[in-house]
Amino acid sequence: MAERPAPQPRRKRPRAGGVSLTSRAYEAIRSAILSGELPLGGPISGRGLARRLRMSLLPVAQALRQLENDGLVESRPRAGTVVRMPTAEDIRGHYVIREALETQSARLFAERATIAERRELRAMAAALDTLYAGKGGARQDANRTHATFHHRIAECAGCPELVSAIEKSHVLVLNWLYNSAADFHPPPRRWHRDLAEVLTRDDPEAADRKMREHVRFGLETVLRRLAASQRLADAAPRVFIRQRRRRQSSAKNPIQPTKPKR
Amino acid sequence: MAERPAPQPRRKRPRAGGVSLTSRAYEAIRSAILSGELPLGGPISGRGLARRLRMSLLPVAQALRQLENDGLVESRPRAGTVVRMPTAEDIRGHYVIREALETQSARLFAERATIAERRELRAMAAALDTLYAGKGGARQDANRTHATFHHRIAECAGCPELVSAIEKSHVLVLNWLYNSAADFHPPPRRWHRDLAEVLTRDDPEAADRKMREHVRFGLETVLRRLAASQRLADAAPRVFIRQRRRRQSSAKNPIQPTKPKR
DNA sequence: ATCCACACACTGATATATCAGTTTAACGTT
DNA sequence: AACGTTAAACTGATATATCAGTGTGTGGAT
Numbered sequence: 001m002a003e004r005p006a007p008q009p010r011r012k013r014p015r016a017g018g019v020s021l022t023s024r025a026y027e028a029i030r031s032a033i034l035s036g037e038l039p040l041g042g043p044i045s046g047r048g049l050a051r052r053l054r055m056s057l058l059p060v061a062q063a064l065r066q067l068e069n070d071g072l073v074e075s076r077p078r079a080g081t082v083v084r085m086p087t088a089e090d091i092r093g094h095y096v097i098r099e100a101l102e103t104q105s106a107r108l109f110a111e112r113a114t115i116a117e118r119r120e121l122r123a124m125a126a127a128l129d130t131l132y133a134g135k136g137g138a139r140q141d142a143n144r145t146h147a148t149f150h151h152r153i154a155e156c157a158g159c160p161e162l163v164s165a166i167e168k169s170h171v172l173v174l175n176w177l178y179n180s181a182a183d184f185h186p187p188p189r190r191w192h193r194d195l196a197e198v199l200t201r202d203d204p205e206a207a208d209r210k211m212r213e214h215v216r217f218g219l220e221t222v223l224r225r226l227a228a229s230q231r232l233a234d235a236a237p238r239v240f241i242r243q244r245r246r247r248q249s250s251a252k253n254p255i256q257p258t259k260p261k262r
Numbered sequence: 263m264a265e266r267p268a269p270q271p272r273r274k275r276p277r278a279g280g281v282s283l284t285s286r287a288y289e290a291i292r293s294a295i296l297s298g299e300l301p302l303g304g305p306i307s308g309r310g311l312a313r314r315l316r317m318s319l320l321p322v323a324q325a326l327r328q329l330e331n332d333g334l335v336e337s338r339p340r341a342g343t344v345v346r347m348p349t350a351e352d353i354r355g356h357y358v359i360r361e362a363l364e365t366q367s368a369r370l371f372a373e374r375a376t377i378a379e380r381r382e383l384r385a386m387a388a389a390l391d392t393l394y395a396g397k398g399g400a401r402q403d404a405n406r407t408h409a410t411f412h413h414r415i416a417e418c419a420g421c422p423e424l425v426s427a428i429e430k431s432h433v434l435v436l437n438w439l440y441n442s443a444a445d446f447h448p449p450p451r452r453w454h455r456d457l458a459e460v461l462t463r464d465d466p467e468a469a470d471r472k473m474r475e476h477v478r479f480g481l482e483t484v485l486r487r488l489a490a491s492q493r494l495a496d497a498a499p500r501v502f503i504r505q506r507r508r509r510q511s512s513a514k515n516p517i518q519p520t521k522p523k524r
Numbered sequence: 525a526t527c528c529a530c531a532c533a534c535t536g537a538t539a540t541a542t543c544a545g546t547t548t549a550a551c552g553t554t
Numbered sequence: 555a556a557c558g559t560t561a562a563a564c565t566g567a568t569a570t571a572t573c574a575g576t577g578t579g580t581g582g583a584t
């Protein structure tokens with residue numbers, strides 16, 4: 001193999017905080033999706049993100065692949081990537097999993113939570129019911145607190161895998177909820193207090209049943225909101241914005257390579 | 263920006279079968295791990311795999327990242343990647359998830375399976391019990407059939423997400439089992455027939471209870487085998503094999519760049 | 525005016541090369 | 555012989571460049 005010319009020196013960019021660029025890209029894109037900055041069903045440009053995040057395309061591509069694995073985005077190999085718009089069937093399927101995980105979490109909580117943890121849960125439930133009863137402005141707070149509530153149940157169940165599985169599950173649901181502020185129906189007034197009461201009663205079977213009921217109610221809520229989201233998405237169909245083309249040079253002129261700038 | 267020399271032309275390698283190289287790498291590495299070709303706790307060289315699979319490092323790196331996400335391998339950023347060796351705590355955590363998913367699957371089967379599917383399941387259970395009762399040679403078959411058995415239950419439950427979640431779960435368990443052929447204890451003689459009998463009885467609660475018992479038995483089995491695996495792994499500590507170094511040129515001779523061949 | 529083909533910009537996928545960190549074998553010292 | 559030192563060799567991570575496929579809009583044909 002002939003010698004290669006010396007490559008030009010490259011500016012080195014020290015890594016920030018010791019985390020890999022791919023992880024940073026993953027977190028950044030994920031939070032952009034969850035915050036609604038990248039709307040449901042909207043297109044994602046890998047190169048655009050790479051420019052915005054000041055990194056090469058590669059970490060972004062890896063992050064997108066991971067997000068696809070998580071079910072947050074959808075990538076068609078040479079055409080583009082979009083934020084995944086779930087179908088009603090997807091959501092039902094997801095809730096089957098969620099029901100499985102949450103009921104298991106409830107069982108373990110009922111078996112293993114300490115006295116202090118049970119007291120804490122009852123307090124959280126009361127606060128949560130109050131938030132939901134409040135006026136519309138508190139709904140985002142309520143959603144976040146609701147996630148924390150379930151997260152705490154899983155933590156007290158004492159199984160890290162369960163915690164992370166449930167967290168991943170909540171991420172998807174939050175994503176589906178945030179993007180449609182309309183059609184909000186508050187849950188029954190004592191909804192979470194009733195749940196906490198049963199969970200803290202030291203009866204795993206009863207905890208399982210009550211949690212199952214709780215999750216199924218959540219399914220109805222999300223399905224309602226999905227319909228609203230889809231109405232919005234259909235009104236603004238996803239489209240890739242492209243640069244204006246230059247006028248075509250009439251006919252048989254195969255030269256003019258004219259690299260696009262940059 | 264000075265002009266760069268023209269890059270040498272690159273042989274193009276058309277993609278085989280339309281699947282991305284990353285997916286091929288993922289499948290190849292995964293199956294190499296599951297078949298035991300890459301032993302539990304053993305080191306994995308990204309570059310070595312890339313050479314073997316006739317592709318660049320990049321798809322392999324992406325595949326490894328995905329496998330890390332699945333919990334099959336473990337990567338220390340600049341030091342190397344190894345096939346993940348689970349701790350007993352990992353396995354217990356994993357089985358909490360598995361119990362959640364399988365009991366949900368059992369419930370749905372009891373609710374929704376057709377008559378034909380119920381008959382099929384009883385037949386599979388009988389065949390499976392026979393396999394386990396046979397002599398040691400049939401054990402790999404038995405393990406595979408066992409996976410199929412649970413897979414079928416999930417399929418009949420009618421939820422694709424549940425099927426894939428359970429499948430992913432089984433992959434890990436199979437991995438942990440395959441690599442320790444010792445300490446095999448067959449399950450009770452009518453173990454799967456009893457399970458199938460309850461599942462086909464149209465009583466979701468009973469199906470849940472029976473499946474829970476079934477899964478917990480599996481946990482004991484895997485824990486026993488893990489102990490055997492670890493004894494083996496401790497005997498042969500993981501080590502990276504490196505090329506022999508050339509003799510150091512005595513002292514203050516900073517020349518001799520002598521690129522390593524290839 | 526309507527329709528269709530084609531060029532071009534843009535997409536993700538991949539190859540190559542380099543970087544910066546880690547491991548370990550060979551060396552020199554004790 | 556046992557023990558720290560050190561640099562070769564190897565690791566995953568990332569940048570850059572190219573490839574090959576897609577979708578859109580322009581422009582010519584009808």
